[in-house]
Amino acid sequence: MTIHVLVVDDVPAMAEQYEYDLKRVGGYHTIVALGGEAALDVVGREPIDCVVLDLEMPGMNGFEVLRRLQQRDIDTPVIVYTGTGSYDRCIQAVRLGAYGFIDKSEPIQRVVQEIENAVSRGRLVTEVRSLRSRLDSDSSLIGDSAPMRSLREAIARVAPIPSSVLIVGESGTGKELVARELHRRGPGPKTPLVAVNSAALPEQLVESELFGHERGAFTGADRCSKTGR
Numbered sequence: 001m002t003i004h005v006l007v008v009d010d011v012p013a014m015a016e017q018y019e020y021d022l023k024r025v026g027g028y029h030t031i032v033a034l035g036g037e038a039a040l041d042v043v044g045r046e047p048i049d050c051v052v053l054d055l056e057m058p059g060m061n062g063f064e065v066l067r068r069l070q071q072r073d074i075d076t077p078v079i080v081y082t083g084t085g086s087y088d089r090c091i092q093a094v095r096l097g098a099y100g101f102i103d104k105s106e107p108i109q110r111v112v113q114e115i116e117n118a119v120s121r122g123r124l125v126t127e128v129r130s131l132r133s134r135l136d137s138d139s140s141l142i143g144d145s146a147p148m149r150s151l152r153e154a155i156a157r158v159a160p161i162p163s164s165v166l167i168v169g170e171s172g173t174g175k176e177l178v179a180r181e182l183h184r185r186g187p188g189p190k191t192p193l194v195a196v197n198s199a200a201l202p203e204q205l206v207e208s209e210l211f212g213h214e215r216g217a218f219t220g221a222d223r224c225s226k227t228g229r
Contacts, residue, residue, distance in 0.1 A: 002027075002028070002029050003026070003027075003028045003029070003049045003050065003115070003116075003119055004028070004029045004030075004031070004046065004047055004048050004049045004050075005022055005026075005028045005029070005030050005031070005048070005049065005050050005051075005052060005115060006030075006031050006032075006033060006039060006042055006043065006046070006048045006050070006051045006052070007019055007022070007030060007031070007032050007033070007052045008032075008033045008034075008035075008036070008038075008039040008051060008052065008053045008054055008057075008062070008065065009032075009034070009054040009057070010034055010035055010054065010057040010058060011054075012032075012034060014054075014104070015032045015033075015034060016032065018030075018052065018108075018111075019031075019032050021108040021111075022052075022108070022111070022112065022115075025108050025109060025112050026112040026115060026116075028115070031046065031048070035057060035058075035059060035060065036057060036059060036060025036061065036062070036064055036065045036068075037059070037060055039051065039053070039065055040065065040068055040069075040072075043069070043074060043076055044072075044074075048076050049076070049077075049119045049122065050076065050077050050078070050079065050115050050118050050119050050122070051076055051077070051078040051079070052078075052079050052081060052111070052115070053065060053066075053078050053079065053080050053081070053098070054080075054081060054082070055080050055081075055082050055089055055090070055093060056082060056083075062080055062093060063092070063093060063096060065078075066078060066080075066093060066096040066097050066098060067096060069097065070096070070097055075122070075125065075126075076122065077099040077118035077119065077121060077122040078097065078098045078099055078118075079098065079099055079100050079101065079102060079111075079114050079115065079118055080093040080094075080098045080100075080101045080102075081101065081102045081103065081104050081106075081111075082101070082103065082104065083103070083104040083105070087101070099114075099117075099118040099121065099122075100114055100117075100118065102114055141174075141177055141178070141181050151178070152181075155178065155181050155182055155185060156185065158182065159181075159182050159185035159186045160185075160186065160187065162187065165179075165182055167179055167182075176195055179193070179195070180193060196210070198210070212224075
């Protein structure tokens with residue numbers, strides 16, 4: 001999978017050298033922007049995986065680019081670089097959301113490693129956000145394919161009916177997820193939903209565990225059980 005890198009520097013010779021070196025050493029698809037406004041335009045329309053951003057630029061400097069990215073809720077990882085040796089300013093950039101910083105005199109191999117780390121972290125953050133959105137969703141059924149829409153429609157029709165529902169399917173096909181969605185959309189969504197793995201119960205006790213038993217129904221049944229009633 002090709003990594004797309006945007007190099008932002010107002011000095012054309014520096015930007016073009018980075019563009020060439022990153023393609024040569026990292027194998028990246030590299031784009032150059034010669035200023036802050038151009039950089040924001042590229043990030044807004046291109047699938048950029050990482051930005052290498054010069055802090056010291058006329059007009060819109062690197063700090064303002066970072067602020068604009070935050071305002072637009074763009075979380076593309078940014079590595080700032082500087083030739084001034086002012087690490088205090090680099091720390092300030094990190095506080096504005098930059099992933100890290102490098103000096104322009106650093107070997108290109110280190111720059112490539114920093115980009116790899118930033119891209120990996122960016123992808124991890126995206127995955128975590130996706131998982132959280134799924135966990136926060138009311139429905140446990142994720143997806144918008146035709147079969148999933150059909151399944152949701154069937155559940156919506158069946159859930160309000162005050163009757164037992166038999167869900168069949170091979171192991172791993174999501175029968176419990178369907179059961180939970182039926183319960184969520186049924187008449188008692190606030191009541192407990194108890195999942196029982198009947199395969200883990202002794203054969204002679206399955207009926208008792210699911211439906212209860214009377215005292216003396218079998219050896220050891222010294223009291224009446226109301227389970228399931």
